[in-house]
Amino acid sequence: MKRIFLNAFVIAGLGLAVTGCKDNNNEAEVAEEKEVATAQEEAMLFNVNTSESVIEWQGEKPTGTHTGVIKVANGSFKANDSVIESGTFVIDMKSIEVTDLEGDQKSNLEAHLKGTVEGQEGDFFNVNEYPEATFEVTGITEEAGQAMLQGNLTLKGETKNIAFPVSISREGETISIKSEEFTIDRTKWNVNYGSKSVFDGLGDKFINDDVALKINLTASKA
Numbered sequence: 001m002k003r004i005f006l007n008a009f010v011i012a013g014l015g016l017a018v019t020g021c022k023d024n025n026n027e028a029e030v031a032e033e034k035e036v037a038t039a040q041e042e043a044m045l046f047n048v049n050t051s052e053s054v055i056e057w058q059g060e061k062p063t064g065t066h067t068g069v070i071k072v073a074n075g076s077f078k079a080n081d082s083v084i085e086s087g088t089f090v091i092d093m094k095s096i097e098v099t100d101l102e103g104d105q106k107s108n109l110e111a112h113l114k115g116t117v118e119g120q121e122g123d124f125f126n127v128n129e130y131p132e133a134t135f136e137v138t139g140i141t142e143e144a145g146q147a148m149l150q151g152n153l154t155l156k157g158e159t160k161n162i163a164f165p166v167s168i169s170r171e172g173e174t175i176s177i178k179s180e181e182f183t184i185d186r187t188k189w190n191v192n193y194g195s196k197s198v199f200d201g202l203g204d205k206f207i208n209d210d211v212a213l214k215i216n217l218t219a220s221k222a
Helices: 103-114
Strands: 029-031 044-048 054-061 064-080 083-098 132-143 146-155 158-171 174-179 182-185 210-221
Touching: 064 174, 064 210, 083 103, 158 182, 158 210
Parallel strands: none
Antiparallel strands: 029 158, 044 064, 044 210, 054 064, 054 210, 064 083, 083 132, 132 146, 146 158, 158 174, 174 210, 182 210
């Protein structure tokens, strides 16, 4: 596999946070799967702190909005001279949690999203068949002073390359990667339930295709 290195010119070191601004509802750039970045031998390994890392999500429909979080199962990044060169993190899809509801409403929506309701397994994420999602770094670019993290997102058996704005900083032996809020079109990963772009005749009973995400990761030197 061809080695891809992330040039220090792209990020002026992790010691300085990249703090450019973009619209909160910025839609991630989506492309076909790309070659995964590899690190040089001397790159240092940083392991993701799963207790301090989380993915926030928000979904909308005409009658309201739901919010929640998903846990990160594991992950690691390699950096050399304060520049990330490669990395992967795994998302625990069985940990999907709804944060705007309580009681039966909360547990019922979580079960529907996870696909643990008999006969509705494939509506959303079908976690028994697809218990994990993965993100593999393919590169980092810069657009108008904003760092854009690129990677292959594999979700529900489908892999697409996405790019979204991030701020990256390093303090001592800890790296923090925080994304701006961005959106992805769930139907590109075959999550089609309630999509008016897939199904006709839904009226106002549809769910928006775009899901808002915000990724917060910390990783410590191994």
